[in-house]
Amino acid sequence: MTGSWSSSDLHLDWDPGSGRRGLAEALRLAIRVGRLAPGTPLPSTRALAADLGIARGTVTRVYNDLAVEGYLRSRQGAPTRVAARTHTPAEPHEMPGPPTSAWFRDARWDLFPGRPDLSSFPRAAWASAARRTLHSMPARAFDYGDPAGPAVLREALARYLARSRGVLAEPDRIVVCGGYSQAITVLGHLFDEIAFEDPSLPEFREAAGRAGAKIVPVPVDDDGIVVSELDSPVAVATPAHQYPLGVTLAPERRSALAGWTAAGGLLIEDDYDGEFRFDRQPVGAVQSLAPDGIVYAGGVSKTLSPALRIGWLVLPRRLVGPVREVMFSLGWRTPVLDHLILADLLRSGAYDRHVRQRRTAYRRRRDRLLAALPPGFAPEGISAGLHLVLRVPDETAALRALRQRSVAVDHLSRYWSTSGPGGLVIGYATPAEHAFGPAVEALVDGLLRAVAP
Numbered sequence: 001m002t003g004s005w006s007s008s009d010l011h012l013d014w015d016p017g018s019g020r021r022g023l024a025e026a027l028r029l030a031i032r033v034g035r036l037a038p039g040t041p042l043p044s045t046r047a048l049a050a051d052l053g054i055a056r057g058t059v060t061r062v063y064n065d066l067a068v069e070g071y072l073r074s075r076q077g078a079p080t081r082v083a084a085r086t087h088t089p090a091e092p093h094e095m096p097g098p099p100t101s102a103w104f105r106d107a108r109w110d111l112f113p114g115r116p117d118l119s120s121f122p123r124a125a126w127a128s129a130a131r132r133t134l135h136s137m138p139a140r141a142f143d144y145g146d147p148a149g150p151a152v153l154r155e156a157l158a159r160y161l162a163r164s165r166g167v168l169a170e171p172d173r174i175v176v177c178g179g180y181s182q183a184i185t186v187l188g189h190l191f192d193e194i195a196f197e198d199p200s201l202p203e204f205r206e207a208a209g210r211a212g213a214k215i216v217p218v219p220v221d222d223d224g225i226v227v228s229e230l231d232s233p234v235a236v237a238t239p240a241h242q243y244p245l246g247v248t249l250a251p252e253r254r255s256a257l258a259g260w261t262a263a264g265g266l267l268i269e270d271d272y273d274g275e276f277r278f279d280r281q282p283v284g285a286v287q288s289l290a291p292d293g294i295v296y297a298g299g300v301s302k303t304l305s306p307a308l309r310i311g312w313l314v315l316p317r318r319l320v321g322p323v324r325e326v327m328f329s330l331g332w333r334t335p336v337l338d339h340l341i342l343a344d345l346l347r348s349g350a351y352d353r354h355v356r357q358r359r360t361a362y363r364r365r366r367d368r369l370l371a372a373l374p375p376g377f378a379p380e381g382i383s384a385g386l387h388l389v390l391r392v393p394d395e396t397a398a399l400r401a402l403r404q405r406s407v408a409v410d411h412l413s414r415y416w417s418t419s420g421p422g423g424l425v426i427g428y429a430t431p432a433e434h435a436f437g438p439a440v441e442a443l444v445d446g447l448l449r450a451v452a453p
């Protein structure tokens with residue numbers, strides 16, 4: 001039997017036999033297709049329960065669930081309303097496979113890895129640096145800039161990278177670029193074959209592959225990239241904090257990598273989150289062991305914001321010209337103003353202060369997340385960075401349960417070039433501070449639902 005509930009001119013088709021789930025789905029559907037517009041007040045739980053002939057507690061739970069998922073907005077003493085910006089997470093039975101990276105934008109709780117706390121961007125420091133820069137920059141600085149980035153930024157970076165990451169960097173070996181995504185594309189144009197860690201982020205493998213490089217997998221174990229398996233002229237590695245597994249390259253492997261470069265190999269060292277080490281002294285860059293055989297890559301996507309699109313390469317001298325040429329031929333022109341502002345932040349010490357403050361905040365978040373995880377879940381890769389990995393018995397079931405709670409995480413299976421175990425890749429940096437606690441609660445709830453018998 002299908003019941004029909006009328007509120008204003010909305011008809012909610014609902015089968016009483018489908019219970020709480022059915023009612024929730026009918027409401028979600030009405031919101032998704034726009035029959036319940038943002039801001040629409042819903043009947044009180046008492047009125048709706050009476051209309052439908054069901055327990056008031058059932059309606060209350062449905063309203064609560066939909067509020068958590070972002071469909072509804074409830075406030076003490078006011079009617080529950082359809083949320084102004086409704087989230088539209090697909091339901092499990094509509095999900096053909098694991099979520100793609102696009103789905104995290106719709107989720108209420110954003111634990112998708114790869115981004116910092118976006119609300120922590122140092123707006124005031126950036127604004128002061130911008131003001132100082134605009135007041136002091138000469139008119140000629142508004143011209144097309146050096147394709148490698150302004151000298152003042154390269155000088156500031158050379159000092160910062162030497163001090164904070166132990167990188168041997170002279171300014172004329174630095175090329176400032178549009179983030180690692182651009183860097184790996186440019187390097188893909190320069191080299192015929194590049195080995196990538198297995199697992200690694202597929203988007204970067206694909207970018208290098210589209211640029212023309214043959215992509216070859218190289219295994220990773222508990223000590224990091226297995227150097228003895230390297231059989232390509234060029235290899236990418238994430239020594240400080242393997243992405244995604246989170247292991248740190250063991251000391252003997254660091255030496256082995258340096259030895260491999262001495263024998264002619266070229267290493268691309270992706271130091272994407274090297275600033276965020278929690279359990280020991282920061283692990284310095286491998287680059288200092290073999291600066292002529294290693295391309296060091298870093299950027300501000302994890303420290304400040306991925307929206308800035310600023311990264312840098314510290315190159316063996318012979319590669320500076322070719323990298324600049326490829327970038328120029330692909331249409332790269334330097335966003336001089338942003339580069340000058342970043343140089344000011346580095347020189348004034350504001351960048352260091354921000355990184356130190358974020359390190360403390362992220363370590364605290366990691367600790368809160370570890371403390372909240374239910375027994376039986378053993379997180380990995382926790383000593384650094386902004387994410388951790390959780391192995392789960394059934395990746396698809398876990399994703400489904402989390403999606404039901406509108407929690408976005410990434411899934412490990414998509415990172416393998418060959419095949420490997422599934423799991424969840426959980427980023428704990430992105431939610432704003434006030435949303436972190438509820439996000440962790442939703443995560444834990446989803447995990448418990450996933451493993452419930």
Ligand SMILES: Cc1ncc(COP(=O)(O)O)c(C=O)c1O
Binds near residue numbers: 243272306310311
């Ligand atoms: C492994 C890894 N390297 C580098 C980056 C930075 O990329 P980009 O500089 O293009 O923002 C990321 C960002 O998610 C990453 O996950």
